[in-house]
Amino acid sequence: MKKTIRIGTRDSELALWQAHTVQNQLNALGYTTEIIAVKSTGDLILDKPLYELGITGIFTKTLDVAMLKGEVDIAVHSMKDVPTSLPKGIVQAAVLERANTLDILVHKGNVDFLNTEGVIATGSLRRKAQWLHRYPSHTVEDLRGNVNTRMQKLHDHSWNGAIFAAAGLERINLKPDTFINLDWMIPAPAQGAMLVVAMEEDTYTREALQQLNHKETEICTTIERNFLKTLEGGCTAPIGALATIEKDSISFEGVLFSLDGKEKHYIKKSCNFVDYKSFGENCAQIILEQGGAVLMQQLRSQLKVK
Ligand SMILES: NCc1[nH]cc(CCC(=O)O)c1CC(=O)O
Incomplete structure (x- = not known):
C-alpha cells in the first residue's frame, strides 16, 4: 500500500x-x-x-x-x-x-598559537583528548550547541579556534575564512x-x-561502530575510529585516549571484505587486552554523572 x-x-x-x-x-x-x-x-x-x-x-x-x-x-x-x-x-x-570525514580547526588570526599556549574550544571528549595529546601546553574550553551556535560563540570569545566536523560545515554551506584540516585527528566513529x-x-x-x-559506507561504519560498542559499553569515552575501503581490503585506525590525552591506545590494521563483520570487535579486543580495559574502567568512574 x-x-x-x-x-x-x-x-x-x-x-x-x-x-x-x-x-x-x-x-x-x-x-x-x-x-x-x-x-x-x-x-x-x-x-x-x-x-x-x-x-x-x-x-x-x-x-x-x-x-x-x-x-x-x-x-x-x-x-x-x-x-x-x-x-x-x-x-x-x-x-x-559518506561525505568528508575530517575534523577541522576554525581559527582566528594566524596560527602562531599552535606553537605557544593556545586556547581552543570543543565539547567533544575525543577532540579534546587528541588536541591535548598533540598540544600538551594548550587549554581546551567546553563548547556546546549546534554548528551555527558554536560558530557564533567562537566569534564572541577570545579563543584561538574551535573544532568542527568538515561535513557539518560543508552541508550548511558555512565556509570559514581561516581553518586547518586536522588530518592527524581520528574522527568519531561514523563521522560524515x-x-x-x-x-x-x-x-x-x-x-x-x-x-x-550505500554499501561501502555501511561496511566502514559497521566496523567503526562495532569497535566503539565493544570498547565503551554505554559510556561516552574519547574514542576515534576510521575505516576506509582500499583496492582489495579495508584499512582501519582506532584509538582510545585518557581524558587529558596523555594515555593513548592505538591500532592500525587491515582486513578483507569477508571478515568485516567481526573486524571492529577484534580490533577493540586487542586494545582492551593491551591496557585499554584498565583505562575504560577509569573513564567510567571519571564520567559518572555527578
Ligand atoms: N556532534 C554534533 C554533530 N553531529 C554531526 C555533525 C556533523 C556531521 C558529521 O560529523 O557527520 C556534528 C557537528 C560537529 O561535530 O561539528
Whole structure:
C-alpha cells in the first residue's frame, strides 16, 4: 500500500539539510514524503558539557519516541550521534554515502598559537583528548550547541579556534575564512555518514530506504561502530575510529585516549571484505587486552554523572 513517508528530523539547519537530502532521494524514486521537525533534549540543554548529561543518544531519543508513538515513519540522523544499540523495534534502514570525514580547526588570526599556549574550544571528549595529546601546553574550553551556535560563540570569545566536523560545515554551506584540516585527528566513529532508521515491521518504508543504502559506507561504519560498542559499553569515552575501503581490503585506525590525552591506545590494521563483520570487535579486543580495559574502567568512574 502506498503511503506518505513522514521524515522525522531535529530542527537545526544541519539536521534539516540532511532530512531534505533523504526526502529528495525518496521523491526521485517516486515516493511521497513529508518532513516533521522536532526539538531534541540535546539541543535544549546548552549549559552543561554533553558527557555530564549522562545519557547517550540525547540527540536521537526525542525522534525515537516520536517514531515509537507512530508520529513519524523514519528518522534521519548524523550517524555519529546515534548510540550503537538502537531501541527495540527500530532498525537501521539505510546508510547514505559518506561525505568528508575530517575534523577541522576554525581559527582566528594566524596560527602562531599552535606553537605557544593556545586556547581552543570543543565539547567533544575525543577532540579534546587528541588536541591535548598533540598540544600538551594548550587549554581546551567546553563548547556546546549546534554548528551555527558554536560558530557564533567562537566569534564572541577570545579563543584561538574551535573544532568542527568538515561535513557539518560543508552541508550548511558555512565556509570559514581561516581553518586547518586536522588530518592527524581520528574522527568519531561514523563521522560524515547519515543514518536513516525505521520501524522494524514497516516493510513498505524499509524497501524504499534500502534503495538509498550505500554499501561501502555501511561496511566502514559497521566496523567503526562495532569497535566503539565493544570498547565503551554505554559510556561516552574519547574514542576515534576510521575505516576506509582500499583496492582489495579495508584499512582501519582506532584509538582510545585518557581524558587529558596523555594515555593513548592505538591500532592500525587491515582486513578483507569477508571478515568485516567481526573486524571492529577484534580490533577493540586487542586494545582492551593491551591496557585499554584498565583505562575504560577509569573513564567510567571519571564520567559518572555527578
Ligand atoms: N556532534 C554534533 C554533530 N553531529 C554531526 C555533525 C556533523 C556531521 C558529521 O560529523 O557527520 C556534528 C557537528 C560537529 O561535530 O561539528
